[in-house]
Amino acid sequence: MGDIYPDLARVLISEEKLQERVVELADQITRDYSDSDDLYMIGILKGAFIFLADLARKLEVPHIVDFMALSSYGQTTTTTGAVRILMDLREPIEDRNILLIEDIVDSGHTLSYLYKTLLGRRPATLRTCVLLQKERDALDVPIDYLGFSIPDVWVVGYGLDFADKHRTLPFIAELKPEAYEGT
Ligand code: PRP
Numbered sequence: 001m002g003d004i005y006p007d008l009a010r011v012l013i014s015e016e017k018l019q020e021r022v023v024e025l026a027d028q029i030t031r032d033y034s035d036s037d038d039l040y041m042i043g044i045l046k047g048a049f050i051f052l053a054d055l056a057r058k059l060e061v062p063h064i065v066d067f068m069a070l071s072s073y074g075q076t077t078t079t080t081g082a083v084r085i086l087m088d089l090r091e092p093i094e095d096r097n098i099l100l101i102e103d104i105v106d107s108g109h110t111l112s113y114l115y116k117t118l119l120g121r122r123p124a125t126l127r128t129c130v131l132l133q134k135e136r137d138a139l140d141v142p143i144d145y146l147g148f149s150i151p152d153v154w155v156v157g158y159g160l161d162f163a164d165k166h167r168t169l170p171f172i173a174e175l176k177p178e179a180y181e182g183t
Pocket of ligand 1: 044045046047048070071102103104105106107108109110111160161
């Protein structure tokens with residue numbers, strides 16, 4: 001990726017492909033929730049903020065947006081499976097139609113934890129929309145809407161980061177292994 005992004009290996013998903021897929025997902029969600037007037041979308045910070053913003057603006061059903069912040073494995077490649085809520089929802093979700101928005105499922109620990117936690121709050125329905133899922137051994141998590149399956153490489157852009165860098169790139173890129181080896 002030349003001089004501008006020396007730590008990126010290649011573009012994995014272009015801006016155009018991302019936007020096309022977001023529209024397809026939004027159409028599918030609009031159809032599925034056409035009878036609903038209380039869709040409650042929950043974005044998981046920080047990674048999901050760009051995907052959620054684009055997706056929500058393409059939806060043609062009434063919805064509100066809320067966020068949760070979690071911590072999982074920080075800035076290293078070592079995943080412990082430990083997940084902690086740093087910031088919770090503003091409202092109770094009992095009897096509401098919940099759509100959880102995540103940027104990526106990697107080990108599956110975050111989504112698994114979130115799913116169980118939110119289910120315990122007794123929503124009317126709980127579905128998940130995930131932009132990227134890595135092709136690797138992971139926890140079996142329920143994904144209702146999936147953007148792309150990707151190889152098991154470190155990806156950045158469109159919300160995803162490496163040590164908080166590259167989050168606002170409009171495309172998804174693969175990080176060079178030497179950029180994160182040893183972290
Ligand atoms: C990333 C990503 C998911 C989670 C997926 O978040 O946004 O929430 O990891 O990994 P898992 O399937 O192995 O649990 P991260 O903790 O990096 O925080 P961030 O979104 O604030 O960057």
